[in-house]
Amino acid sequence: MNSRWSRVLRTPLGATATVLVVLVLGLAVLGPVLWGADAEAVDTDNILAPPSSEHWAGTDNLGRDIFLRVLVAARLSVVLALLAVVIAVTAGLLLGSAPFLVGRRLGRLLSAAVNIAVAFPGLLLALFFAVVFGVGATGAVLAIGLAGAPAFARLTQTLVAGVASRDFVAAARVAGVGRVRILFRHVLPNIAEPLVVNATIGAGSALLSFAGLSFLGLGVQSPAYDWGRLLYDGIGAIYVNPAAAIAPGTAVLVAGLAFNLFGESVAKGLGVTVGAGPLAVAHTASVRRPEPETAVEEAPAAPSEMVLDVRDLEVTFPGPVRPVRGVSFAVRRGEALGVVGESGSGKSLTALAVTRLVGDDGRVDATRLELLGHDLRAADTPVRRRTLGTALAMVFQDPMTSLNPAHRIGGQLAEVAVHHQGMTRRAALARAVDRLAAVRIPDAATRARQYPHEFSGGMRQRAMIGMGLMGAPALIVADEPTTALDVTVQRQVLDLLAAIRAADDVALMLISHDVAVVGEVCDRVLVMYAGRIVEDLPAADLAGAARHPYTRALVAAVPDMTTDLDEPLATIPGRPVDPAAVPPGCAYAARCPLADARCRTEDPPLTADPDHRVACWHAGEPLPTPRVADELVESP
Structure with a gap:
């Protein structure tokens, strides 16, 4: 992260924007302290004086130095703009995250309301809210903040929806993790960068909007003053002393440009698309302490050989669409079962139905769906979640959709042991290092402290397999585990799966388009x-x-x-x-x-x-x- 920020500062645009932002913020902090008294000094002998060496921008109708008042007004202008941004970001986060929390039906209504609000020009909304909340600084802050909320809400909706569609969210829901915890623990941290960038750019827009409201007489009122108010006062004498309007106007322009350029340079340096789609992110199942398990919930002992028993499995989506129709099969201990077919044949959906990862809009039906004797059709209980978390390992097609780029590899593996096995954090991290070593990742202790982007594609896939081995899996479901890997790494991953299967008598369900690979491995x-x-x-x-x-x-x-x-x-x-x-x-x-x-x-x-x-x-x-x-x- 430090290298990424330094890359931003090394660019001419980034360095210039950073200097400008620092100067604006420094002026906002020090301006009233250094020149506050002089800016308020009344000189009746120099009323409406033109620019001079003593008064660079001339004086106002009370003989006060306009240039010093512009410097002092930086604090109120910046503070009010930042307050408006805080309101816009807070309201936008609430509106943008609400569809994820409240469910599909109410979420659609909220999304429709946000879309309608976004259709209105921001200035029109600001003027409307300014009339509603009344004239003055407080009303202007609320007006600009609420006027900026719809655009920020739309951005948040897009980012949250992108993260919510990843495999880690489905896995966390299956594990019983609440939506609020998923949102704050795993979704928001992964969309923080684009939100911060857009908030920075929003500060520049808020400065301009606030100056506009004050210029129209709806913002700051006398005797207080900001740049917009000074511009309003200077317009009256523009033919006598143009500098009275040019000085505050230039301050607004420079400050707004500084924040906008800083946001744009940060976006380019961090690779964030401003106001566009979400980052590709992912994560593993979320941390949650296991709930107490009672003897009443314990399922009967599983047959000694049968690991997975599926009868008449169907997956249905609204339409209705049935991409899986009456699938029946069984997997026994130590057996390797391959599933092949063209894209759209139902292979991956069959695996997702078995692992209970089909989305909310999908319906899974079966006359029998058992893992080690546990009925996976039954209501969600701690026993079922623990069974899925420890006895079944899922290796997805792309590990970057299952590994959270905001968390270290070791911590993500440790979550499995903390959640499903009740280990302490220290013991779980030690177990994570051991599992990384077991899947042939060199220098596992060091690698456990690294982030997913520091791993190669093959290492990320092995880390995903290591995550499945945090428990004692009886079945590994591998959905296209060698996609996008070169031939050598593909062979390494397949050999690793074969070695795990042989060592611990683990059943393997391998989904692939490659008939030759399936024929050789299964x-x-x-x-x-x-x-x-x-x-x-x-x-x-x-x-x-x-x-x-x-x-x-x-x-x-x-x-x-x-x-x-x-x-x-x-x-x-x-x-x-x-x-x-x-x-x-x-x-x-x-x-x-x-x-x-x-x-x-x-x-x-x-x-x-x-x-x-x-x-x-x-x-x-x-x-x-x-x-x-x-x-x-x-x-x-």
Whole structure:
């Protein structure tokens, strides 16, 4: 952080803006002390005197030095502007954060109200509130503050919504953490930089607005004076003494420009987009002491081999849209289960449903959904939260959506032990260092004190795996854990998962687009299409004994050392099915070279063979040649 601020100060714009802001603030503090008495001195012999060496900007109608009054007025002008900014920021934070706290329906009403307020020009709102609160400094402060609140509320809404959509918020909610704690502990710290930058720029705008209200006679009233009031008094004598208006006008311009330039330079130096979308942030489950657990809540002991048992799982979103339709499978201790399919096939949503991380607008139904014998469909209890927190580890596709850039790696790992295992902070940090070492992060004690941006992509992914190992997981769900990693690092991550599985007999559920990786790492493979399992087969049979045309097409689309480089790469014709418009019959029929009239009207069931399940009316039939297959698919 220090290097980032120093980078701001090293730029010509940043250095100039910083000097100007320091001068303005210094003048506001020292001006009344150094020149207060002289600025109030009445000299009837020099009434409305022109500029001179004695009075640089001339005198007013009581013979008071206008230049000294401009210097003294800096305090009231800056203080009132900053008070208005504080009101705007406070009201904006409350309005912008409210939709996150109060729920969707009331939140939409608040968002609509903010959008309507933002549509009005700020000056018009300020004039309206100035009339409501009355003439004077207090009314002007309230008017400018409330007029600036809608824009700040809109910015806060955007930033909060971006952070709230990250994986860490869903994980914290599953863990039972309240919305207020999530907001203050994890959301607001991660959006602090853009808020501070916009507040700094807002100070410059508030200075100009306040001077405008005082100039119109709605702000500071005599005998008090600020720059706007001095400008109002100077306009009356502008043809006799232009400096009487130019001096306070220049002060307003310089001070407003100083704050605006400082905010802009800070935004550029810190990489913040002013008034735009949120920063990419994330975090792990929030800290909360475990609630007392009673014997009544304890679930029965789990079967010795079964880790996860899923029957007739469905995920539904408003519409209705069913991206997961009747999925059933089981994972046993020490088993590695791969889930493959194209984007939109329901792989990740199946994993999120199992881990109870589906968003608030999604509905999860199942006839059975058990982890180590605990019914995950039951009401939220400390027992269920502890089970999910210690027996299940989730490794997300992008660790930067699960690691909070505002907190150190060791502290984020320690939260898991503090929350789910009741460890002290010291013991949890020691455990975090041990787990980082266990996932092969060198110099773990030093690395634990670093932030996520100081880790490489592969190290962040290993840190995420280490977070899952803070407890004693029986199941690791890895959703595309090697995405965006180079081949060498991919191999390291997969080898690490394999080593953990072998050492502790941990079950693994690996979600991937890479059929070759799944076939190499896993024992069994689920192939999903349009939210259904279309084939469940041993990984050893994936290359040569797959029976569903879709599975065989996925395998054929992966090039290997025997692929003829002179021929076009194999592809699957057509596009995946839209979950909102699944056709009748087999969802793959429109792309399948074996499809007939029955396939387009009757949805094939998944066969009951426990060793090799397949949902296809033509399972195992030979496929036509690629040219003939393309013609069959394109034909009506």
